[in-house]
Structures are given as structure tokens and as C-alpha cells.
Amino acid sequence: MKPVGYSFLNSYYTLTLPKLGLEVYQDPNSDKGYTQTFGASNRKVLSKFNGISESPYEQMVAAIKHQGIRLHFFAAIFKVVDVVEFTNFIQQKPNSKYNRVLWYLYEWITDKKLELPDLKSGNYINLFEDEFYYTVHNGEKDKRTKVINNAIGTRDFCPTVRKTPHIKELAKINVYETAYAEVQKLGEYLSADVLSRSINYLYTKETKSSTEIEREKPDKQKMQRFLNSLKNIGLFALDKSKLIDVQNQIVEDSAKATDYRTCEVYVGSTIQRFGFIDEDVHYIGAKAEHVHSMMDGLFKTHERLMLDNNMPALIHATVISFGEVYIHPFDDGNGRIHRYLIHDVMKQREPEHKFIIPISAAILKNTAKYDQVLESISKPLMSMLRYDLDSENNNTVVIHNDIDYMYRYPDYTEHVQFVYEMMNAAISTELVEEIALIITFDEIKKSINKIADIPNAQLDKIVGIIINGKGVVSKSKQAFVNQYIDKNRLETVQQQATSIISYIEKTIKIDVQKMMSK
Structure with a gap:
């Protein structure tokens, strides 16, 4: 297996950058490409017919083709790249899509110009492909390379978000x-x-x-x-x-x-x-x-x-x-x-x-x-x-x-x-449950207020007891509740409480009793 793209560049420039979630290799013995699981990452394996030279600059092109633009890799590479060789590589095919991207990336990230004349012809291309990355719709046009910088950030800080399925x-x-x-x-x-x-x-x-x-x-x-x-x-x-x-x-x-x-x-x-x-x-x-x-x-x-x-x-x-x-x-x-x-x-x-x-x-x-x-x-x-x-x-x-x-x-x-x-x-949970709990409290309070005049502190405690019992006052709490609501009227309150709790639970599929205990 021969490393391709960023894996190759990582080794070639001794970058010691952690491996990516998708690495690319070439199998010189395989007639067709395939993907395999490799530990926590995946390997995209190219067939023997994918002719990629050992040139680090061709490998930069392969990296973008197969793995997209990984800015931290290029920022690390451009700190150690042979600028003369890199310039000569771009100069061989200055109108090539990938050469223009590499050219623009170097000048954008380093804030330095390569010894190359401005392009005189050609259509503008996007730096990041909209199909695979979130981008801005109206990026800046670079007349020199005819590349549109549609990155979401700037030279000083530029995160990327990939459009995975x-x-x-x-x-x-x-x-x-x-x-x-x-x-x-x-x-x-x-x-x-x-x-x-x-x-x-x-x-x-x-x-x-x-x-x-x-x-x-x-x-x-x-x-x-x-x-x-x-x-x-x-x-x-x-x-x-x-x-x-x-x-x-x-x-x-x-x-x-x-x-x-x-x-x-x-x-x-x-x-x-x-x-x-x-x-x-x-x-x-x-x-x-x-x-x-x-x-x-x-x-x-x-x-x-x-x-x-x-x-x-x-x-x-x-x-x-x-x-x-x-x-x-x-x-x-x-x-x-x-x-x-x-x-x-x-x-x-x-x-x-x-x-x-x-x-x-x-x-x-x-x-x-x-x-x-x-x-x-x-x-x-x-x-x-x-x-x-x-x-x-x-x-x-x-x-x-x-x-x-x-x-x-x-x-x-x-x-x-x-x-x-x-x-x-x-x-x-947090949003819907809180609203549901307030509604449950309010409705039970209304039913109690219609039949009894109870101080707020005790009223809140009684409502809590009823909700904890899913509409029913437990035997251990009945003596306390009966101080304020007689048994006959309590039955009516419990029926109404059971009804509202049942409605809430069926409507938003939650357990009111568990919600109350949080």
C-alpha cells in the first residue's frame, strides 16, 4: 500500500499531523478501487491504474481531489515547502483548476505572493466546492488567480463544516x-x-x-x-x-x-x-x-x-x-x-x-x-x-x-x-416539559380554587402531592390534604387532575410523575 494525498504529505514533510477520518492509499496489485475500515478511520484505496507520482505537488492535487481542502494541512505544509519548486509546479499549468486552488491557498494563508504573473484569461472557480462544504454565496473574487474565496472564514480564523449526508x-x-x-x-x-x-x-x-x-x-x-x-x-x-x-x-x-x-x-x-x-x-x-x-x-x-x-x-x-x-x-x-x-x-x-x-x-x-x-x-x-x-x-x-x-x-x-x-x-425535554408542568399545576390549582380557599404555600404543596400520585392523593398524604379539602370534594379534584395528567402524557408522550421529580 502506498500513501496518497495527505497521508503522503504528512510523511514527506514530517508534519506529524494526526490522521484524518478518511485516508487515501494506492494498491499496486488491485485492478479496481475500494474502501475499507481501518480502525477508527476509513481507507479509500485507489487501483494500480491511478497514476500518481511521488512529487509532493502532484500529491497536493491528489489530496484535494480525493479528500477535499484541509486548511490546517496546507498551513503546515506552506511553512516548510520549497517555494521555488512549488512556484515552478504552478507555472507549468497555471490555468489548471487544482493548480489555481493551490496557488490561491498559498497566497491567502501565508499572505505572500508567488513569483507568477496574474492570469489573463479563464473563468472564475470556487475555492471550496459547494457540494461538499458549507460556504458563503458571494465570496471575494481574486483577479490574480481567478479563484472565488467562498470560505466561511478569514485567513486569521477559518473553520470548515463538511456536508456529510x-x-x-x-x-x-x-x-x-x-x-x-x-x-x-x-x-x-x-x-x-x-x-x-x-x-x-x-x-x-x-x-x-x-x-x-x-x-x-x-x-x-x-x-x-x-x-x-x-x-x-x-x-x-x-x-x-x-x-x-x-x-x-x-x-x-x-x-x-x-x-x-x-x-x-x-x-x-x-x-x-x-x-x-x-x-x-x-x-x-x-x-x-x-x-x-x-x-x-x-x-x-x-x-x-x-x-x-x-x-x-x-x-x-x-x-x-x-x-x-x-x-x-x-x-x-x-x-x-x-x-x-x-x-x-x-x-x-x-x-x-x-x-x-x-x-x-x-x-x-x-x-x-x-x-x-x-x-x-x-x-x-x-x-x-x-x-x-x-x-x-x-x-x-x-x-x-x-x-x-x-x-x-x-x-x-x-x-x-x-x-x-x-x-x-x-x-x-427541558422546554416542552416545563410548559407541560406549568399547565398541569395551573389546571389542578383551578379545580381546587373552585371548591376551597387555601393559602398559596399549602396549595402548592397539595398540587405537588396530587401530581406525584398521578392524580391521586396517597394514603400517607390524605390526612394533610383533608385538612383543606373534604373527602367528597377531593374525589372531584382527583378526577379532574387525572384527566389533565392523562391528556398531557398522551399529547407529548412524557411521564408527568417523573417530570415532577426532576
Whole structure:
């Protein structure tokens, strides 16, 4: 088996980049191509008739043909490529589609010009193929190479999202329309008052859940400040000053930032082993010297997608929010800002929607999946990073190699799938269940208020008892309830309670008793 494309280039240039989900090889003994499973990845095997030379430049063409454009690979290659040889290769066929793409990629990523004259003829071609990637519809035309840059990002920060069959199906889903459809199933019981009360609760739940994901004990003041930030999503332009303002709202006073961090930062935990204290480093943020340019690229990517307005809003929210958390621009608060950004971008793209979908509550129930999707970027990155912890200087991180391209040019395909899954889970559980619970409480309270005048505290307790019994007061609770409602009237209340609980459970397929116990 002979490596082809990125596998070849990885070895040829000694890049030590982690392998891709799809690698390409050539079988010199096979008359036809085939695909095979190879551990956690797949191999596309070309037949012996696919003549690909050992030239690294021909292999660059093969990489794009068979595996698409992987920006982090080309960014790493262009740091070490023989520019004269590369230029000569382009010059042999300057009008070739793949040569023009390689030419443009080099000048765009490096911000340096090759010693080549501008093209005088030929049609414009797209940098990324719309069939396989999410792109902007009106990219910038480069007159020199006649390539249209339809990437969703910029030189400083450019994530990619591949149009896999599953992602294309997910992208058809409008999560807000799905949420409205689920809520409308509750029919006549749904009212503006019920929606308003549920929205207030969901903002609070999202605030609490986002804090708990960080494994922190929620602080009342921080919770209130984060809640206020969430209630103002979409009202302000998303830029550096706004992000710093949000960071200041959600961290301790001592951790408030006035600018991006100037030192290296890591996420980890302290482990005590045999009397020694060790730091288990899970992730290291982008080098401090690159944070400004990467965050500038992130905001320009957001602006680019806002103006284009064609990428599904939830994919837009995913690439911006995960971009922030991987860059890690602040010493503290990055995780909560990341989840705040999902809501803020969604609100900016679709301001007509009046309620929040509590995605953090769904993530909190699926932290293993969340860790897994975060590690799809962090594990390969950390495997390449060379660093030390300076034990004499509060375990400050010292980074020895610069792999900025791993932060600048991520693939967020898996992240998009995860965010859709969490949004759908949040709709079917947190959102709909909360509205259903409010309706159930209201209807049972109405039936009790018609026959008895009971103080609110006791009334709420009685309603809770009835819901926990699925419409029936258990024997152990009857003495308490009978202090306020006599046995004959209680039968009527129980019948009405059973009826509303049955309606709710059949309508939205949930167990009210379990919902009450959460």
C-alpha cells in the first residue's frame, strides 16, 4: 500500500499531523478501487491504474481531489515547502483548476505572493466546492488567480463544516419551528401567560446548567449576572468589547478582564500521587500572541456569515461558539461565554423568536458526549503540542512549538451534529416539559380554587402531592390534604387532575410523575 494525498504529505514533510477520518492509499496489485475500515478511520484505496507520482505537488492535487481542502494541512505544509519548486509546479499549468486552488491557498494563508504573473484569461472557480462544504454565496473574487474565496472564514480564523449526508439532513431542521410545533401540541391549555412564565424559568435553568457544566457551585450573584446577560442576547453587536462585557458579568471580580489574556492558559485538574501534586493538563489554549488575530478573525467570520445569511443559523452559532472556547481568549469564563454565544448568534440571526432553548441543560445530561466532541479537536492538538509547566512560577505553561494552524483552521463537522442533537433534546425535554408542568399545576390549582380557599404555600404543596400520585392523593398524604379539602370534594379534584395528567402524557408522550421529580 502506498500513501496518497495527505497521508503522503504528512510523511514527506514530517508534519506529524494526526490522521484524518478518511485516508487515501494506492494498491499496486488491485485492478479496481475500494474502501475499507481501518480502525477508527476509513481507507479509500485507489487501483494500480491511478497514476500518481511521488512529487509532493502532484500529491497536493491528489489530496484535494480525493479528500477535499484541509486548511490546517496546507498551513503546515506552506511553512516548510520549497517555494521555488512549488512556484515552478504552478507555472507549468497555471490555468489548471487544482493548480489555481493551490496557488490561491498559498497566497491567502501565508499572505505572500508567488513569483507568477496574474492570469489573463479563464473563468472564475470556487475555492471550496459547494457540494461538499458549507460556504458563503458571494465570496471575494481574486483577479490574480481567478479563484472565488467562498470560505466561511478569514485567513486569521477559518473553520470548515463538511456536508456529510447526516449534516445535510440535520440542516433542514429549524429548531425554533420544531419547538413551536411541539409546544402547540398542548392546544387550548397554552397561553401567553404560560409561555412567559416558562421562559423565565428556562433562562434561569440555562444559567444554572451552564455554570454546573464547569463543575462549579453556582454563586447567586454570578448566576444573576449571567441570567441578565442571557436575557439581553442579540441586542448588541458581537465584538470584542461586548465579549469582554459578558466575561465581566459572569466571573468573580478578581478575574474580570479588560483585554484578551497575555499569558498562556490551560484547562486541567490537580492530582495528588504518592505525596506529590501533579497537574493533569486536558487542554491548552492558543498561544497568547495569536489570540488577538484569531479573535479578530472569529468576529469577521461572524460578520461574513451575518451578511451572507445563507448558512443555517445553528451551524453559524456552532462555529462561532466553539471557535471562542478553543481559542480561550480569557483566563476565566470561556466555557460559559461559549454557551452564551450559541444563544446570542441564534438571536441575531433569528430575532423574531421569543424564547430560549436551554441547550446547556441538555449538555449537562450528556457531558460524556460533550467531552467527546471537544476532544475531537483537543486530543489531536494536544498530541502535537510541546510544552512544559514551570513549577517555580505557579505552573505557568511554556509552549515550545507553534501550531497556530490547529486553532485557526478547525473542522467543526462533528460539533454541528452534536449541537443539533442537544437542541432537539432540549426541546423535547427541558422546554416542552416545563410548559407541560406549568399547565398541569395551573389546571389542578383551578379545580381546587373552585371548591376551597387555601393559602398559596399549602396549595402548592397539595398540587405537588396530587401530581406525584398521578392524580391521586396517597394514603400517607390524605390526612394533610383533608385538612383543606373534604373527602367528597377531593374525589372531584382527583378526577379532574387525572384527566389533565392523562391528556398531557398522551399529547407529548412524557411521564408527568417523573417530570415532577426532576
